[in-house]
Each structure stands twice: as C-alpha cells, then as structure tokens.
Amino acid sequence: MQYDVIVIGSGPGGYVAAIRSAQLGMKTALIEKYSVLGGTCLNVGCIPSKALLDSSEHFFNASHSFAEHGIEIPAPKINMEQMIGRKAGVVKKMNDGITFLMKKNKITTYNGLGSFVDKNTIKVTKADGTSEDLTAKNVIIATGSKPTALPFIPVDKKRVITSTEALNLQEVPKHLIVIGAGVIGAELGSVYGRLGANVSFVEFADSMIPTMDKTMGKELQKSLKKELKAEFYFQHKVTNVVNNGDDVTVTATNSKDEQVTISGDYVLVCIGRRPFTEGLNLEGAGVAVDRGKVVVDEHTLQTNVPNIYAIGDVVRGAMLAHKAEEEGVFVAETIAGQKPHINYNLIPGVVYTWPEVASVGKTEEELKTAGIAYKAGSFPFKALGRATASMDTDGLVKVLADKATDEILGVHIIGARAADMIAEAVVAMEYRASAEDVARMSHAHPTYTEAMKEACLAATENRAIHA
Numbered sequence: 001m002q003y004d005v006i007v008i009g010s011g012p013g014g015y016v017a018a019i020r021s022a023q024l025g026m027k028t029a030l031i032e033k034y035s036v037l038g039g040t041c042l043n044v045g046c047i048p049s050k051a052l053l054d055s056s057e058h059f060f061n062a063s064h065s066f067a068e069h070g071i072e073i074p075a076p077k078i079n080m081e082q083m084i085g086r087k088a089g090v091v092k093k094m095n096d097g098i099t100f101l102m103k104k105n106k107i108t109t110y111n112g113l114g115s116f117v118d119k120n121t122i123k124v125t126k127a128d129g130t131s132e133d134l135t136a137k138n139v140i141i142a143t144g145s146k147p148t149a150l151p152f153i154p155v156d157k158k159r160v161i162t163s164t165e166a167l168n169l170q171e172v173p174k175h176l177i178v179i180g181a182g183v184i185g186a187e188l189g190s191v192y193g194r195l196g197a198n199v200s201f202v203e204f205a206d207s208m209i210p211t212m213d214k215t216m217g218k219e220l221q222k223s224l225k226k227e228l229k230a231e232f233y234f235q236h237k238v239t240n241v242v243n244n245g246d247d248v249t250v251t252a253t254n255s256k257d258e259q260v261t262i263s264g265d266y267v268l269v270c271i272g273r274r275p276f277t278e279g280l281n282l283e284g285a286g287v288a289v290d291r292g293k294v295v296v297d298e299h300t301l302q303t304n305v306p307n308i309y310a311i312g313d314v315v316r317g318a319m320l321a322h323k324a325e326e327e328g329v330f331v332a333e334t335i336a337g338q339k340p341h342i343n344y345n346l347i348p349g350v351v352y353t354w355p356e357v358a359s360v361g362k363t364e365e366e367l368k369t370a371g372i373a374y375k376a377g378s379f380p381f382k383a384l385g386r387a388t389a390s391m392d393t394d395g396l397v398k399v400l401a402d403k404a405t406d407e408i409l410g411v412h413i414i415g416a417r418a419a420d421m422i423a424e425a426v427v428a429m430e431y432r433a434s435a436e437d438v439a440r441m442s443h444a445h446p447t448y449t450e451a452m453k454e455a456c457l458a459a460t461e462n463r464a465i466h467a
C-alpha cells in the first residue's frame with residue numbers, strides 16, 4: 001500500500017483528519033476535487049459568510065450608531081466590489097494557510113475527483129482528464145454536503161440563488177426573499193438587510209432558527225425586526241417560484257391554506273443541506289448509504305467496510321465545521337489504535353447574526369418532551385453595565401438545570417458575543433457543573449459573561465443580584 005490513510009475531501013473534517021493522521025506517524029494523502037483546499041466551510045461557508053457579516057455590521061453601525069457615540073461622519077456608502085474583494089482575500093489567506101499546513105505535516109495532496117475502485121484503491125481523476133490510482137490501508141470519506149434543492153424552485157444562480165452565490169453578489173438586492181429562516185437565512189438575510197435590502201423571510205416552521213430553543217428564535221426575530229426592513233411569513237410553505245429575469249415571484253401557502261405572493265429581485269433558497277457522495281463510486285467498495293448519508297458505526301465512525309471511515313456533513317448529526325473537525329481527530333486516533341471520545345450533546349451551535357445566538361445541550365422543548373424535571377434561570381443583557389456602555393442591550397442568557405441535582409443541562413444565549421460566551425457553558429457542562437458551581441465563580445466586571453453568572457444564580461434559587 002502507498003499510504004496508511006487517504007482522506008477524500010479537504011473541508012474541516014478532511015484536512016483536520018489528515019493532519020491528525022500525519023501527527024500520529026501515518027503516511028497520509030488528501031484528495032480534493034477543487035483547486036483550493038478548505039471545503040465548503042472555508043470557500044463558500046463559515047469564513048466568507050463571517051467576512052460579509054463583519055463588513056455589513058461595520059456599515060450598519062457607521063450608519064446607525066456612530067452618531068450616538070459622538071462620532072460624526074458623512075453618510076457611509078457601499079463599495080460592493082471592495083467588500084466582496086476583501087472577503088475573497090480573507091478566503092485566499094486561509095487557503096494558503098491550509099496548503100502550508102499540508103506541507104508542514106508532509107501530507108501529499110492530490111487535486112482531482114476521488115472515486116473508489118475497490119476498498120483499498122482510489123482513482124484520482126484530474127481536471128485535464130488524466131487519472132492515477134492510489135492505494136491505502138484506510139480511507140476516510142469527508143466529502144461534505146451541498147444545498148438541498150426543491151424540484152419546483154428553479155435555481156438559476158443569478159436571481160434564484162443558494163448561499164454560494166449570495167456570498168458573491170455584485171449588488172445589494174432591493175428586495176431579497178429568503179426561503180427558509182434557518183441558520184443560513186438568518187445570517188445572509190442579515191448581511192443584505194444591514195446593507196439596505198428589504199428582506200422577506202418565508203419559513204415553513206412557526207419561528208426563525210426553529211431547531212434551537214424557542215426563546216432564541218423569538219428574541220432574534222424581535223431584534224431583526226428593529227434592525228432591518230424585514231417581513232416574516234411563518235408557517236408558510238413555498239409552492240411556486242417564477243423567475244422573470246430581473247423580477248422573481250414566490251408563492252406560499254399558510255396553515256389556513258391562504259396564499260401569499262411576494263415579489264423581489266433576488267430569492268435565496270436555504271432550506272437545508274444534503275450529504276454529497278456523487279462521483280465517489282461508493283458501490284466500488286460496497287459502502288452502504290441511507291437516505292444519502294454514509295452509514296457509520298456510532299462508536300468507531302467505520303462504515304460497513306471496516307477500513308473505510310466517514311466524517312462530517314456526509315454522515316448523521318449536526319452539519320457544523322467543529323463537529324466535522326472533532327470527527328476527523330476521532331477517526332485518525334481510532335485508526336492509530338487509540339480510544340477517543342466525542343460528547344455529541346456538547347457540540348455548541350452558533351448563529352452569527354446581531355445579536356449572536358449560541359446554544360449547547362438540551363433545549364427547553366427537548367427537556368419537556370423527555371419528561372426531565374428542570375429549573376430555568378434567565379438574565380437579560382439590558383441589566384448589564386457592559387451591554388449598556390456599548391448599547392448592545394438586546395438579548396438574554398437562559399440556563400436550564402436539573403431540578404433535583406442542579407446539573408446544567410442546557411445554556412441558550414442571545415446577545416453580543418454569545419458565540420464566544422458559549423465556551424464557558426461547554427466547559428462547565430463537560431465537567432458536569434451545577435448552576436450553583438458557575439454562580440459561585442468570579443466573572444470579571446464589567447463583561448457580558450456576568451449574564452451567565454446571573455442566569456446561573458437565577459436558576460439556583462432565584463438569587464440573581466441585578467435583576
């Protein structure tokens with residue numbers, strides 16, 4: 001065999017698996033069908049979306065809150081070419097960073113489509129049509145996901161677009177219709193809403209980000225309603241999309257069977273993502289798939305073919321970069337004979353809107369469904385000195401703890417810097433802290449993290465100090 005490990009796909013799952021394999025002394029190759037490394041997350045996902053979220057936030061603040069801070073500037077203008085160009089520069093810098101890491105760890109990279117010939121042989125077909133066969137003792141499938149499509153929504157990538165095109169627009173839409181108010185809808189709807197677009201969210205469920213704790217969706221909607229020119233159509237099922245070039249019309253039906261028609265100049269379709277295995281020729285190795293997902297053993301992430309593993313978006317579970325990374329490390333260590341562990345209950349979820357939303361553990365709805373007796377403690381950001389100083393007063397921290405033992409079961413935060421604050425909750429829950437444990441720890445003043453301490457005090461015996 002040429003390699004100990006071949007990884008197919010260079011996203012956060014794949015390239016991290018390759019680095020950990022190499023660190024453990026295994027001869028490793030990484031195959032990527034595109035000319036750049038980093039996968040969805042780096043090229044058309046996490047990083048470019050955050051670059052545009054940051055740019056649009058600066059524009060929004062310059063337009064709306066600088067004056068109140070006593071900073072007078074002429075009305076700011078948008079230079080879309082520069083904004084998109086900066087985003088591309090950020091991505092390029094990180095592409096180069098991953099290429100450097102591959103060299104540093106002596107990982108051989110191949111640019112081409114990887115497909116199984118048999119369980120130990122992968123054919124790499126390059127862009128010029130030439131191909132070569134590679135052999136390995138172990139193979140890790142990390143081929144990620146693609147946006148879900150609906151047959152009656154004709155995505156032309158110009159006016160009816162997915163997140164990939166939304167990260168590359170050359171103009172600010174006048175009216176952006178967002179189909180699906182999940183994570184992508186909330187983030188990219190915010191980007192263009194902050195830049196001045198009218199945004200209509202059409203969502204099948206009864207709230208935004210419906211898979212998170214219900215309080216989060218409600219609070220986020222309140223904030224976005226204040227911040228953006230936004231309309232919300234909840235419990236609306238899209239039934240038709242007509243693309244007339246510069247003008248697109250979306251028809252949706254609500255729970256009472258009433259029809260609404262919304263017209264705009266761009267439609268963003270973000271109704272979820274599906275695992276991607278096209279071109280892999282899984283049949284060549286006999287790897288089993290269930291509803292598009294590569295089937296894996298819960299304890300080892302092995303497929304039904306023992307030397308072939310699968311990680312990240314292509315398998316069950318949350319479609320998140322850090323979940324893919326944990327699985328990459330897990331599989332490399334498993335192949336090396338170690339016994340690693342992942343606590344799937346403690347993978348945080350973050351939505352990078354303003355205010356940010358961040359969650360870990362069980363939602364209130366999940367605890368109710370499971371019949372677990374719990375106590376809830378909440379603390380609003382508006383009661384924090386730090387939030388008042390910066391005028392970021394929207395939001396709250398909600399801590400859910402076991403009624404009998406006080407162990408923290410879930411933490412849900414909406415507010416400034418929630419994305420960074422959630423790390424404290426992950427650490428606390430990993431060590432099975434009680435709400436009172438966290439409530440008794442000193443939190444620096446004035447910081448946003450005081451809301452976590454106060455929410456824990458509220459959950460303990462309703463003893464929040466500043467509420």
Ligand code: FAD
Pocket residue numbers: 008009010011012013014031032033034038039040041042044045046047049112113114115142143144145163164184276278279280311312313314318319320321322323324352
């Ligand atoms: P991917 O990153 O999808 O990588 C798979 C790679 O495999 C791709 O490069 C693909 O070209 C390659 N490939 C596929 N088939 C083959 C083949 N046969 N041969 C060779 N190569 C192949 N997650 C977060 O945690 N935080 C965020 O802020 C966040 N923001 C997001 C924003 C957007 C707009 C989107 C779309 C997603 C976002 N995500 C975010 C989700 C995150 O991008 C994914 O969970 C993550 O990229 C999954 O990693 P992966 O390694 O499984 O697959």
Ligand code: NAI
Pocket residue numbers: 179180181182183184185187202203204205209210236237238270271272273318319320349350351352
């Ligand atoms: P999502 O699952 O978050 O949201 C899709 C939404 O579309 C849901 O609310 C669903 O109810 C709705 N929907 C489905 N069909 C519909 C229809 N016919 N009409 C109206 N609404 C409909 O998926 P999304 O936003 O596409 O993101 C895909 C994945 O990418 C997510 O799983 C997420 O984990 C990941 N991602 C993560 C980010 C982060 O961590 N910050 C950012 C962006 C994406």
